[in-house]
Structures are given as structure tokens and as C-alpha cells.
Amino acid sequence: MFCVFKRLSFLLLVASISAHAQDDVLKIRITQGIEGAQPIAIAPFSWIGGNIPPQTDMAQVIADDLARSARFAPIPFSELPSKPAAADQVNFQDFRMLGTPNLVIGRLTQQANNRFVAEFRLFDVFRAQQITGFQVESSAADLRRKAHQFSDIIYERLTGERGAFDTRIAYITEHKLGDPKRRYRLIVADSDGFNPQPTLQSPAPILSPTWSPDGQQLAYVSFEQERPRIFIQQLSTGTRRMVADFPGLNSAPSFSPDGSRLAMALSKDGNPEIYLLYLGSNRLQRLTNNPAIDTEPAWAPDGRSIIFTSDRGGTPNIYRVPITGGREERLTFEGRYNSRATFSPQGTKIAFVHAVDGRFSIATLDMENNALRILTDTRLDESPSFAPNGSMILYATSDDEGSSLAAVSTDGRVRQRLGVALQVVREPAWGPFRNP
Amino acid sequence: MQYRITKFLLILASAAALAACEGTVGTQEGTTTGSEVGTASSSTSSAVMPSSGFQGHPLDDPSSMLSRRTVYFDFDSSEIKPDARGIIEAHAEYLSSNRSASITLEGHADERGTREYNVALGERRSNAVRQLITLMGASGQQNRTVSYGEERPVCSEHNESCWSQNRRVEIIYRTR
Structure with missing residues (x-):
């Protein structure tokens, strides 16, 4: 009677590459x-x-x-x-x-x-x-x-919280085609794993897919010329450009929240350091200068600082540096190994890979009270990625059953697995909110 | 038992076909190299082929240190272990007396930890070998480095014996 109908405007999606393999569909199983x-x-x-x-x-x-x-x-x-x-x-x-x-x-x-x-x-x-x-x-x-x-x-x-079901995820699959041949694919799928679309296929490894804030582009690392280089690919057209081809490593890209810069790790000066690439001008700004490994940069949601992995203290830990340069602050102190951190959309937590007693789990650190919380109990978890509403963390896990994607609620209460047994699947990245 | 026989046959086959394997990064070479972890490695090879009077190219002599092309590392470490120095020294000597020869040092990590960190770790391992091989007489122009991190394992099980085979730098001859 009092039906208030509203009309959702809708945009036709332009599928970039229509060919898709059914075996890439991820089935979800709630495990806990x-x-x-x-x-x-x-x-x-x-x-x-x-x-x-x-x-x-x-x-x-x-x-x-x-x-x-x-x-x-x-x-x-x-x-x-x-x-x-x-x-x-x-x-x-x-x-x-x-x-x-x-x-x-x-x-x-x-x-x-x-x-x-x-x-x-x-x-x-x-x-x-x-x-x-x-x-x-x-x-x-x-x-x-x-x-x-x-x-x-x-x-x-x-x-009262924005939903993140109408979003997309990106991930990498690896198919063994008989030793030593492999086929790597960069897949974009709906957040529930349906509608998988290969956006890149390569005989060489693909790493670190990361979304532009508008959801129109993915940056990633490709080994296609037998060394790691960074590309940015437009999802609607499939066109791409190489943005980092320096001697040594070109790795771990991460878009700034305003999309104007790409943080990355480059080893052109001898060992991996964090740089910002200004996408408009191709200007490079060096952020770290340390003989240790500095890699895996990720932006704070306000765009004013970068967190990254460094082993300058002897083992890998998470550090933070203002993008204007300046004092680098260590954030993690517990465990043998802390790496590949990412900020929650609200900026209140970071999620990262945390190892204790040989188990590599997903953990969060509360940025206000420094409380560390281990969210998973599997042995080899990696690549945590927050849903754009911050409610869930998507990650990759592997055990004797094989590898799969998994998700855990940010409070650690609920875990679920996405994946199929026939292939290797990893490096998930949850995309931003989409406009209807 | 069957596994051991297979492994033995693999070593035999690889000793005979080392020239064919040379320069490829594939699992074929990797598997055999991988089985050389530990102490039995070089003696196994020399038991298969006579050590003296080898007629072929010195890089193909299975009894020579030059036949060993892999350097192994501890977890999250790029420190070259004492038992690897002999291998690196042999290749440095070869390179310094064969200035047209060139190599790629390919760094790798095991699957534990995060992928980009492991790419950086693989690079640091290959740089460590490069530094030593240069100190021992090879020129900087003769070697280049690349890291694949954990992306190209030679062994895919989730245990230490596998991981120890994957934490490696492979010495690959581009030209002899």
C-alpha cells in the first residue's frame, strides 16, 4: 500500500574480455x-x-x-x-x-x-x-x-553500514600445463566469485594486483620479460601501459586514495626502497633510504602516510612513513614475521601477515590501542585485503587441500573459503565500491 | 623405495643430459639439483660418471664443482653458507678465465611469508652470490641477477625438505 518504489539507475557494463572459463568460478563455503x-x-x-x-x-x-x-x-x-x-x-x-x-x-x-x-x-x-x-x-x-x-x-x-556485495574482486590463478609450463591469469570476478573474467593471461608469473580507487584500472607486476615490471591496465578496454621498468625489481604497486600516484618498491639504486610515481608527470619521489628490504607499500586512507614492510630490524616488520618524508615509525613488535600490511577503509586498523611458531596467519593491529589480533589459524595465509566497507578481510590460504581464497570477518568471528581444488588461486584484492 | 629409484634414475639421466638441461630453468634441472641437498650430492654424481679423463666441455663434467649450479639458503636469510663457497669459487674461476662466458643468477624463496617480500629476498640472495662471485674474480659484466621470489619452486610440498630446496640461487649460463 505504502510502497515507496525508487528507481535504480543502471549502467551497462562493458565486458572487457568476454571469454571465461567455468573452472575459474569460486564456490563459497562458510567454514566457521x-x-x-x-x-x-x-x-x-x-x-x-x-x-x-x-x-x-x-x-x-x-x-x-x-x-x-x-x-x-x-x-x-x-x-x-x-x-x-x-x-x-x-x-x-x-x-x-x-x-x-x-x-x-x-x-x-x-x-x-x-x-x-x-x-x-x-x-x-x-x-x-x-x-x-x-x-x-x-x-x-x-x-x-x-x-x-x-x-x-x-x-x-x-x-546501518554500507553493503559491499555489489563489488568486484581480482585474483591470480595458476594452471600447471605440464612441467615446467604454467598459465597465469589475472581474474576479475563479482564479490561472490561469480562471473570470472580473465583480464590478462601469461606464461610468466603475475603478482600483486591492486585496484585504482575508481575501480576502472588494475595495477600489477608481470614477469613476462623474465623480470618484474609494473603495468596499469584499463578494465573496460583491456589496454595497458607499463609504468615501471627500472633495472632490478619493479614491484608491489599501490594506488594513492586520489588515484594520482602509485607507490611501489624499486631496487634500481641497489636494494628495494619505497617510491611514489606521479602518474600524470612520471616523476618519481623516493620515500625510504635504508640498506634493508623496504617493500609492500600501502596507503593510509587519508593519503598522508604509507605503511610498508622492512627487515631493517632483523626480521620483517611493518613501518610507517609520512609521504612528505621524515621519521619512519615501527608499528609491529610481536611475532617472528610481519609483512604486507593494508589499511582498513576507516583507517582504524591494519591487516597483515603475522607469523608465530611457523604459522603464517592474518592478523590486525588496532591503530589506536596497538592491540594485535590473530584472525586465522591456518598455516600459510597471505595477501589480506579489506572489503570497501571494512566488514571482511579477503586473503589467500594454502594447506594440504591446496590453495584457495578465504574471507574472515574483521572481528574474527566468521571465516569462509572460496575456491576450487583444481587450480592454484591467490593474491586476492577487493575492489572499491561501485556506482550503480 | 620406488621414489628413491626414480630419483637415482633422474640423477643418472641428468648426468648424461646435463648439456641439454643447461641454460633451462625448468623443473627437470631443478628436481635433480634439488635432490642434491645435503651431503650425498656430488659423490652420487661422481659414482655415476668417471671423474677423470672427462672429454667434454668443463661445464658438462659431472664430477666437477662446475656441475653444481645451485646455492641454498636458510629461511629469511641471504647469507652464503660455507659449503656453498666452493661452488661459487669454481664458477668465479671459470668466468675469470672465460671472459666471454656470462651467467644469470636467479634468486628464489620458499613459499612462506609474503610474495613481494620474497621477491625482494630472492633479489638479495642473488645479489649476495653476485657479490661473492665478483670478489672471486668474475667481472660485473658477466653476471646479471633476477628474482622470482616464491613463484618458481622446484618442489611444491609444504614441508621443510621442500622449502630448503626452494630457497636458492640458480647459476644459469647464458653463454659459455
Whole structure:
């Protein structure tokens, strides 16, 4: 009755490289910690159209998104008391009995020209009121993305925190093609692992993919000329340019928050030091000067300082330096090995690889009270990367089962694995928020 | 047991085909080199082929120190161990008496720790070998370095015996 429908504007995504291999699809498995999540009822979307509905099950996508956040525990479709398709079909009393405070219903309507109208409504079950409702037009191919956007709206309305389901991740896969041949791919996929798109394929290793703040570009290290060099690639067109080809190492790129500079480690002067490359002018600014290894720079969200790995104290630890130069401050003191740090989007924490007793785990350090927290208990974890809303940390892990991507909630409560056994997958990087 | 036999055959095959392997970075060479970790390595090779009267190129003589092309390191270390000095010295001597010969020193790390740090560590290892080989008589123009970090392991299991084979610098002849 009081349906407030808003229209989401939508942009057609230009797929850069359309070829994609099904074996690159990441399947997600929650491995720990679903207790404490809030139940939510999501009814299957009703279908108004021809005999064959589109492949995308929007209600399932939304349920999977919310479950993955670990803040919600969607009730299985089979346990729902009814499957209302419209607001006037909802019997709130039935859903109150389930103990769920919220209900999502939705509808997908076929239109001419193979287009669809997707809509959903989110209800407060106890007050019997609609909280919000949205309607969008979409192509069949775009329905998954619309479902992620619906998840973002639901998540934000119920938690007060911006959702990060409609985002993308980048990662590297390695396929063994018979010794010693390998095929490396730089993949960009949706945040749930679907829709993997190879953006680069190479017989030589690819390392350290990192997103530009607008999500339009990836910088990475490629060994394609038998040595590490840094490239920036435009995702929409696939065009790329080499930005660092100095003697020695060209490694560990990281975009500044305003996108104007690329921090990197170069060893052109004898050993790895942190530099800033001004992308407009190609001017280089050297930030560190130390005979030890200085590498893996990452920006503070305010763009005023850089954290990096250095073994100047004998073992690798995290240090911080203002981008104007000046005093370098050591941040980590515990454990045998601390490296490859990254800032949380809010700037309140850093996440990094932390080793104690031969186990390489993901840990966070609170920047206010210096509290160290170990979040994972596997043996070989690396490449932590925050979701743009700071709620989860994506990382790579390997054990006797093989290697995979994994995610842990920033509070350490929930862990999940993304991955397939047939390939080596690593170096995940979570992209920024996208404009709808 | 079968593994040992395979390993033995590999060593045999590699001794015979070392010339073919030379210059490749592939796992074939890597595996055999890898099995040489520890003490038995050079004696195994010399038991297979007669040590005296070798007729081929000195770099192909399996009984020569020159047949050993890999230097191993401790975890997170680029310090050259005493037992590796003989290998480096032999190559330095060869390079100083064969000025047209040139090598690439390829630095590697094991899988533990982070990838970019390991690329830096591999570079530091190859630079350490380069420094020593130059001190011992090779010229700077004869050697170049590259690091692959942990990206090109010769052994892929998650244990110390594997890791110790992967923490290495490979001496690769570009020209003889």
C-alpha cells in the first residue's frame, strides 16, 4: 500500500574480455561461525512471464550474500510458512512465529525485448510495515548484479553500514600445463566469485594486483620479460601501459586514495626502497633510504602516510612513513614475521601477515590501542585485503587441500573459503565500491 | 623405495643430459639439483660418471664443482653458507678465465611469508652470490641477477625438505 518504489539507475557494463572459463568460478563455503547471526526470511521471487524464467535466482543470490556477511542467517526456503509474492499476500503472524524480525519478498516481470523488471520489498515483521522497496529494469545478464544491489540496500537498512556485495574482486590463478609450463591469469570476478573474467593471461608469473580507487584500472607486476615490471591496465578496454621498468625489481604497486600516484618498491639504486610515481608527470619521489628490504607499500586512507614492510630490524616488520618524508615509525613488535600490511577503509586498523611458531596467519593491529589480533589459524595465509566497507578481510590460504581464497570477518568471528581444488588461486584484492 | 629409484634414475639421466638441461630453468634441472641437498650430492654424481679423463666441455663434467649450479639458503636469510663457497669459487674461476662466458643468477624463496617480500629476498640472495662471485674474480659484466621470489619452486610440498630446496640461487649460463 505504502510502497515507496525508487528507481535504480543502471549502467551497462562493458565486458572487457568476454571469454571465461567455468573452472575459474569460486564456490563459497562458510567454514566457521554462523552463530549470532540474525535470522531473515527471504521468499523466492515470483515470476511473471513466459515458461522459462531467467537463470538467475535473485532470492538465492540475496540469501547467499546476506549469509556470507555473517550478520544474517537466511531461513531456508523450505522452512518458510508461505511464499508471498506481493505485499497484500503477507501474513505477518506466520513470520512472527518463525522469530524472524525481517522478511524480503520480490517479483521478476518479463517485458518486451528480453528485458525484465525486478523488484523487492523489505518488511519489519513485528510492525507489519514495509521498510523499503526498490524496482529496477534489467537485462537477463545483469540480474545477478541487481540482486547484489538489492542485498546492499537490505544490508544497509538493517545494519546501518554500507553493503559491499555489489563489488568486484581480482585474483591470480595458476594452471600447471605440464612441467615446467604454467598459465597465469589475472581474474576479475563479482564479490561472490561469480562471473570470472580473465583480464590478462601469461606464461610468466603475475603478482600483486591492486585496484585504482575508481575501480576502472588494475595495477600489477608481470614477469613476462623474465623480470618484474609494473603495468596499469584499463578494465573496460583491456589496454595497458607499463609504468615501471627500472633495472632490478619493479614491484608491489599501490594506488594513492586520489588515484594520482602509485607507490611501489624499486631496487634500481641497489636494494628495494619505497617510491611514489606521479602518474600524470612520471616523476618519481623516493620515500625510504635504508640498506634493508623496504617493500609492500600501502596507503593510509587519508593519503598522508604509507605503511610498508622492512627487515631493517632483523626480521620483517611493518613501518610507517609520512609521504612528505621524515621519521619512519615501527608499528609491529610481536611475532617472528610481519609483512604486507593494508589499511582498513576507516583507517582504524591494519591487516597483515603475522607469523608465530611457523604459522603464517592474518592478523590486525588496532591503530589506536596497538592491540594485535590473530584472525586465522591456518598455516600459510597471505595477501589480506579489506572489503570497501571494512566488514571482511579477503586473503589467500594454502594447506594440504591446496590453495584457495578465504574471507574472515574483521572481528574474527566468521571465516569462509572460496575456491576450487583444481587450480592454484591467490593474491586476492577487493575492489572499491561501485556506482550503480 | 620406488621414489628413491626414480630419483637415482633422474640423477643418472641428468648426468648424461646435463648439456641439454643447461641454460633451462625448468623443473627437470631443478628436481635433480634439488635432490642434491645435503651431503650425498656430488659423490652420487661422481659414482655415476668417471671423474677423470672427462672429454667434454668443463661445464658438462659431472664430477666437477662446475656441475653444481645451485646455492641454498636458510629461511629469511641471504647469507652464503660455507659449503656453498666452493661452488661459487669454481664458477668465479671459470668466468675469470672465460671472459666471454656470462651467467644469470636467479634468486628464489620458499613459499612462506609474503610474495613481494620474497621477491625482494630472492633479489638479495642473488645479489649476495653476485657479490661473492665478483670478489672471486668474475667481472660485473658477466653476471646479471633476477628474482622470482616464491613463484618458481622446484618442489611444491609444504614441508621443510621442500622449502630448503626452494630457497636458492640458480647459476644459469647464458653463454659459455
